[in-house]
Amino acid sequence: MGRGKLRIYLGAAPGVGKTYAMLSEAHRRVERGTDCVVAFVEHHHRPRTEVMLHGLEQVPRKEIDYRGSVFTEMDVDAVLARRPAVALVDELAHTNIPGSRNDKRWQDVEELLAAGIDVVSTVNIQHLESLGDVVESITGVRQRETVPDEVVRRADQIELVDMSPPALRRRMAHGNIYKPDKVDAALSNYFRPGNLTALRELALLWVADRVDEYLTEYRSEHRVSKIWGSRERIVVGLTGGPEGRTLIRRAARLAEKGAGGEVLAVYIARSDGLTSASPKELAVQRTLVEDLGGTFHHVVGDDIPAALLDFARGVNATQIVLGSSRRKTWQYVFGPGVGATVARDSGPDLDVHIVTHEEVAKGRGLPVTRGARLGRARIIWGWLVGLAGPVVLTVLLSTVHLGLANDVLLFLTLTVAAALLGGLFPALASAAFGSLLLNWYFTPPVHRITIADPKNVLALAIFVGVGVSVASVVDLAARRTHQAARLRAESEILSFLAGSVLRGETSLEALLERVRETFGMESVALLERVSDVEPWTCAGSVGTRPQVERPEDADVDMPVGDHMALALSGRVLPASDRRVLAAFAAQAAVVLDRQRLQHEADQARTLAEGNRIRTALLAAVSHDLRTPLAGIKAAVSSLRSDDVSWSEEDQAELLAGIEDGADRLDHLVGNLLDMSRLQTGTVSPLIREIDLDEVVPMALGGVPEDSVDLEIPETLPMVAVDPGLLERSVANLVENAVKYSPAGEQVLVAASAMADRVEVRVVDRGPGVPDEAKDRIFAPFQRYGDAPRGAGVGLGLAVARGFAEAMGGTLNAEDTPGGGLTMVLTLRAAGGRPDLATAAETAATAVTVGTAGTAGTAERHTR
Secondary structure, eight states, X not given: OOOOOEEEEEESXXXXXXXXXXXXXXXXXXXXXXXXXXXXXXXXXXXXXXXXXXXSEEOXXXXXXXXXXXXXXXXXXXXXXXXXXXXXXXXXXXXOOTTSSSSBHHHHHHHHHHTXXXXXXXXXXXXXXXXXXXXXXXXXXOOOSOBOHHHHHTOSEXXXXXXXXXXXXXXXXXXXXXXXXXXXXXXXXXXXXXHXXXXXXXXXXXXXXXXXXXXXXXXXXXXXXXXXXSSOEEEEEEOSSTTHHHHHHHHHHHHHTSTTOEEEEEEEEOTXXXXXXXXXXXXXXHHHHHHTTOEEEEEEOSSHHHHHHHHHHHTTOSEEEEEOOOOOGGGGGGOSOHHHHHHHHSOTTOEEEEEOOTTTTSOOOSOOOOSSSSOHHHHHHHHIIIIIHHHHHHHHHHHSOOOXXXXXXXXXXXXXXXXXXXXXHHHXXXXXXXXXXXXXXXXXXXXXXXXXXXXXXXXXXXXXXXXXXXXHHXXXXXXXXXXXXXXXXXHHHHHHHHHHHHHTOOOHHHHHHHHHHHHTOSEEEEEEOSSTTSOOEEEEEEESSOOOSOGGGSSEEEXXXXXXXXXXXXXXXXXXXXXXXXXXHHHHHHHHHHHHHHHHXXXXXXXXXXXXXXXXXXXXXXXXXXXXXXXXXHHHHHHHOSSOOOOHHHHHHHHHHHHHHHHHHHHHHHHXXXXXXXXXXXXXXXXXXXXXXXXXXXXXTTSOTTSEEEEEOTTOOOEEEOHHHHHHHHHHHHHHHHHHSOTTOOEEEEEEEETTEEEEEEEOOSSOOOGGGTTGGGSTTOOOTTOOGGGOOSOHHHHHHHHHHHTTOEEEEEEOTTSSEEEEEEEEBOSOOTTOSSHHHHHTTOOOGGGTTOTTTOEEEEO
């Protein structure tokens, strides 16, 4: 029995028609005779979707009793027992009610697929786990119900159900998605045109990337090397020179002209692993291309044009951007150059752009480090001149008699030419072969190996000696040139390491990636152990399949001290490269130590912050706590005095002063203890699901009667909070708002829901706070403006935010329209309520300050 196939309908937002499309597909399959059942479909009381369920077999749902309420979920056992060919399962990212077979619905779907049942499901783009941060930045709401990207990527088919934002908003306005009483709130919150456009773009790009992955797999499996221009991919060839920035910007402009354009910058290094480009310039260009939305690649190859074309065809590129050559005119005698070669060999499927820049014809300025001391072409020409040249010269001299001395000089010229072109070995071959030809054809007696005249022997000996000498000099010069270029490359790498130390760069992964690129390795890992008998552990690694077991098993092992080593996999390095590798290894150890020291410094900074808090606490005790204590002591001393006869009114006033001072002490001490708990990290919230109307009214006990207007909608979902921490947070916010509200003005406490979050807004009409001070008011021991010392130690808002974050929520300050300050406390909504069918369903119940009083939606309380 094979694994079932998964088909997913992906949408940008609720209401685009995913469930409708899934049910339509089910009807088509049933008409073709396929055994198809509805395992779980949520129609959300949408008439057109509900009608589509008619005529389809539905597996009864499983009822689960949870906290006194009955919920329904998909009955996995019943579906497995029924064993249909196809099962419809709606809302793939749904979180099951506690007590279900699995925590998540996608886990239920995995069981059905493993049993050989095909599944058709639906999901919205905002529920993909990797896009959580992006969706939160767009909508302001963090999605709590998510599905791993890999689950969706493994689907056999992904179909995008698309709808333009105006069309979706029209469907909303016509009541085809939500009930009429929720339409206005949904359109002004979650379903704003900007939100829908951004989510739609996310969905389109995600599906496009998935299609691109399918295309890459297909091309790889079928070994398709021809470029298919399905998407504009522009490869930028970089040399490490300053013109690279111009090329990158030009490529970015080309990419912007087409939808979905992509820029890939590539630098090709020689196979000896030591690059000749400036590391600093390459780092700048890497940053630039990433800032423009492209990617940077480092490729190893001796034949630059071939490597560039192979890379472009491998990524299915459509265009290549190169800079005009920096070589001077006379340098073209050695070849046409990279740009001309790439343009000639690119073929009809690759467009090559040659971009002019300020460095044209100013010289390369960068040494070319070669694995061989002389180029392959020069060596080939050296052998041709050394072996074929004497033959041609012999034929010519056989017809023209110039004398032995002239013949020797001509043969010597060929030997010197072979030495200049090919080095030592072509010159030696030319000298030996030329001397044989001279002896056989031109030295008496001809056509014999013997030499009659001793002077001729001397001439041939001088001929061979001069040839060998010239070849040795040329070979030595080539060796010195190679060494100079190599040393320059090494010095640039070492200067990069020194610069990273001076700049304080502490990224171990970035350094290891630099090692991998510099030496052309597949993977690099930094291993360490406590002692000689302890196993090795990996402190950091980059690349594919890094060696993290033992350094001895890697292709290259570079020890760093007694208990640390750099392990490289990919190829064996020559001994000459290990000097630079040792410098990298030492720097890696330094970076690792710096990271650990930074961690210790952070811990020390935390301790210092605690000391600062304690110092501020002592300063607060010196006045803010002694003031109420002094008042209490004075009142008690007066009451106990035998010298004064107090009236009942005076006694009541003194007792009221004692009570007021005690309340102030209790409030101050409570905030101090709470801040101490927050600073020491000992706040352990006990999260449970609870209704806001059970907690918020209890938090208003410390403020005067008729000072707060409370609005909590009856349809508000439960929240997952610690009731004690929530009560203390709301109490501090309300007390702060009442303190700064004008006389006769009530503080509004309103609650609303948005997606899977619930907001509590505490609104006052006081003087407000400027934007630059909104974050500062949440710092401990801060009083804004000219608040008197007796107003508290400045911990109320700090404690409120600390408790909110401890419960997984947030607390922020906003301006109140018309003047004043609004504190926004955002909490997590509890999952599993019947009225939370989708994230956007709860978003539709969102109530703003201006619309919180809609009739029939809120319960109003006045204190």
